[in-house]
Amino acid sequence: RDPNRDHEHGRIYRITNPSRPLSEHVAIAGEPIPVLLEALEHPINGIRRRARVELSGRDTDEVISSAKEWISGFDPASEADAHHILEGLWLHQQHNVIDRDLLDLVLNSPVPHARIAARTVQIMWDHSPAAARSSGSEAAVRGEGAAAPEMAAMPEPDADAVVIRTVTEEMRYDVDTFQVSPGQEVKLWFENHDYLPHNIVIGEPGSFEAIGAAADALGADGFGVQFIPESEDVLVASDLLEHNAHQVITFTAPMEPGVYDVLCTFPGHRGTMNARMEVRE
Structure with missing residues (x-):
């Protein structure tokens, strides 16, 4: 059950398939960072979302340090690992930590959906104030001080188009x-x-x-x-x-x-x- 459900109003109906077992409860609130990172591998999106929310409130340095170790266990060339690495990229974005090497991994993912998601992160990072700051901890901002790449100018449409x-x-x-x-x-x-x-x-x-x-x-x-x-x-x-x-x-x-x-x-x-x-x- 979603821990954010309303306990006082309305009625919740649960529709289940009698031939399939119910999803097991996954503890999220207050769990240590390694456990939350493992939850990002869960097949149910709602559980991954709750883990992201929980991680958003944790210490950035601790989260990113643990995330890098977690990501290193996956194969960037594997379709099965593609979403896990993407979750790691989203975690960096959530904590405003720019990691261009990680971004490049996902931009070259074997899974099209992951590449599209990575391009969205790339656009956000290219226009992020974090990319232009010239001070602060390297652990907090990868690629700090680097200028965003210039976008090619769009040509003018033909007059008869x-x-x-x-x-x-x-x-x-x-x-x-x-x-x-x-x-x-x-x-x-x-x-x-x-x-x-x-x-x-x-x-x-x-x-x-x-x-x-x-x-x-x-x-x-x-x-x-x-x-x-x-x-x-x-x-x-x-x-x-x-x-x-x-x-x-x-x-x-x-x-x-x-x-x-x-x-x-x-x-x-x-x-x-x-x-x-x-x-x-």
Whole structure:
């Protein structure tokens, strides 16, 4: 049971599978740091979250020292160990301790989800005041005094292009509708300013849910195909773009007038990250 549950109000129903045993209780509050680090390996996210919360209140030097020893026991090339090392990276981020060597390990993880999470940490650290401080303990801040790497300037879109950008940390495109003519040669300029990876997919009218569900069904294999499902409903699609990347896509607009669905097919994004392409004279 969650120790934060309300003991005075409401009613809690527990639904269980009678053929499976209940999860065993894992003690977190007040446990020593090595025990909490071991809890970060637990398969249940709620237990890992409670361990992170508990570790956030412990002495930074003690936590980081123990974490480094804990992380050293994992193989960076192993998919089975990838999430454990990622937890170690998040622990450093939580305690405002910049460790570029650890970051590089996770950026080169064999697991795509871990690499994406690491890129988010990289962006945060590149813009963190800790990276620019010139005083303090090296044990508290790795890479102290190092300047954040310069970001390449985004080129200006072509004058004749339909320009669509992502809005940083708002999970949406900056336009909700754009119009083209039947048979028009279209140049679509797509920019991703968000910290998460995004794509842009144009589908047949009414295909929004079918395309999205097919992309979700790809699972981890989706990274290899940019989360673009094999579907006759997909008319045009960009690659899965990382932060501060852009792509130019050229295509011929459909001859059939109508409202065509536009969406990001990365799992969990399409609910707010969608638009419409209107084909009309």
